[in-house]
Amino acid sequence: MSNFRVIPSGLNLRSFGEVAPDNIIAVLPQGQIVTRIGSEPDSEKWWRVQTVLNGSTLQGFVSKSYLSAILQLQxxxxxxxxxxxxxxxxxxxxxxxxxxxxxxxxxxxxxxxxxxxxxxxxxxxxxxxxxxxxxxxxxxxxxxxxxxxxxxxxxxxxxxxxxxxxxxxxxxxxxxxxxxxxxxxxxxxxxxxxxxxxxxxxxxxxxxxxxxxxxxxxxxxxxxxxxxxxxxxxxxxxxxxxxxxxxxxxxxxxxxxxxxxxxxxxxxxxxxxxxxxxxxxxxxxxxxxxxxxxxxxxxxxxxxxxxxxx
The missing domain is CATH 3.20.20.80 (Glycosidases)
Structure with a gap:
């Protein structure tokens, strides 16, 4: 499992990997840390992730293009x-x-x-x-x-x-x-x-x-x-x-x-x-x-x- 940071000011966490008006679980703020938990190939657009938001653990799908890998500070x-x-x-x-x-x-x-x-x-x-x-x-x-x-x-x-x-x-x-x-x-x-x-x-x-x-x-x-x-x-x-x-x-x-x-x-x-x-x-x-x-x-x-x- 790898951690990533949300790039835009708001990123929709969805219940399945598709843009649809009724599948938004939460809007993740810029800088939110998410953990990739799915086994889909890196080339897939949608990644299954887990995150903790306002004290609640959430799981869902996000578009990988809006995530930035967290570097280890040197x-x-x-x-x-x-x-x-x-x-x-x-x-x-x-x-x-x-x-x-x-x-x-x-x-x-x-x-x-x-x-x-x-x-x-x-x-x-x-x-x-x-x-x-x-x-x-x-x-x-x-x-x-x-x-x-x-x-x-x-x-x-x-x-x-x-x-x-x-x-x-x-x-x-x-x-x-x-x-x-x-x-x-x-x-x-x-x-x-x-x-x-x-x-x-x-x-x-x-x-x-x-x-x-x-x-x-x-x-x-x-x-x-x-x-x-x-x-x-x-x-x-x-x-x-x-x-x-x-x-x-x-x-x-x-x-x-x-x-x-x-x-x-x-x-x-x-x-x-x-x-x-x-x-x-x-x-x-x-x-x-x-x-x-x-x-x-x-x-x-x-x-x-x-x-x-x-």
Whole structure:
């Protein structure tokens, strides 16, 4: 027996495998989990299933085209910019059942790595590095040193910021990006080395050296956020932004099967939006969830939903 999740907002559970006005047992809501109990071939349109709805166990038939196989979650990553106390962040990661954390590399990662490893949680570093050669390569060497001390992987976050030393949305930065990535990739063999940036990719940062970063990446993390301190992002729809990030990053050069859209920002999110994000990941066959970012302003109900999903 296998479990599946209902894709549409309402799916009719029928007493027999045929569309008829008098055979509807119940309407199953989006996200409802059903268990396949029939022995019909996979190619059959109608599958016999069982589910628990409002405390009652129901059996009937549904159209298989409206079901999504439930993937086993491979990774749940909680991101952070900075924290006042390492113990607080360790507590949050444990609470949400994170399998890994992503910590900006200006924190004390030498303390964080053993603290999280003791709890069975991986530690990734991340940074929006300088686009100036000397500063960029200094960050690369810092990452290499941390990898040698047990860091489990690294995500580079190139973005655009006109007039600042970390503005990657400029021409002629390919060699700096190449040298930065090459140094880290050489030390991170077998570990995740990813790129994260705006979910609309080159439509927002058209001069950013995407190819140089993507060449060395084995995971791609578009920031498919729906709200931040600046307000709604692209209409504020988690599902829409998730789907668009997959399309935009594939067009920009990422392998679609290695694209893992991120959720956020947690401080400006609702529990419903977290659920919508996780459901969309399920629909798209992505078995990793990334949440940006842990702060003390995240609502308790949002923490609860992050803990629940996956």
């Amino acid at each position: 990774e749940k990553v909680l991101w952070v910019v900075n924290y006042d106390a390492l113990n607080w962040f360790v507590d949050r990661a444990i609470f949400v059942k994170a399998t890994a954390v992503a910590i900006r590399t200006d924190n004390d990662l030498e303390r964080a790595i053993p603290a999280f490893h003791a709890k069975g949680i991986k530690v990734y570093g991340w940074r929006w590095p300088s686009a100036e050669r000397v500063r960029a390569l200094k960050e690369a060497q810092n990452v290499v040193d941390l990898l040698n001390k047990g860091l489990d992987g690294y995500y580079v976050d190139p973005e655009g910021e006109p007039g600042r030393h970390y503005d990657w949305n400029q021409k002629n930065l390919e060699l700096i990006a190449e040298d930065f990535c090459k140094a880290i990739a050489a030390a991170s063999t077998g570990k995740p080395f990813g790129t994260t940036s705006h979910f609309r990719a080159k439509k927002v940062f058209d001069k950013l050296p995407w190819n140089s970063f993507f060449k060395y990446s084995n995971v791609f993390l578009p920031q498919a956020y729906w709200k931040s301190a600046g307000g709604l992002i692209n209409g504020g729809d988690p599902e829409k932004n998730y789907r668009q990030s997959l399309d935009e990053w594939e067009v920009t050069g990422a392998s679609r099967d290695k694209i893992v859209p991120m959720a956020g920002e947690l401080e400006f999110s609702t529990a419903v939006q977290i659920k919508e994000y996780a459901l969309e990941a399920q629909k798209q066959g992505v078995a990793s969830l990334h949440f940006y970012t842990a702060t003390k302003n995240v609502k308790s109900e949002v923490w609860d939903e992050v803990a629940k999903v996956g």
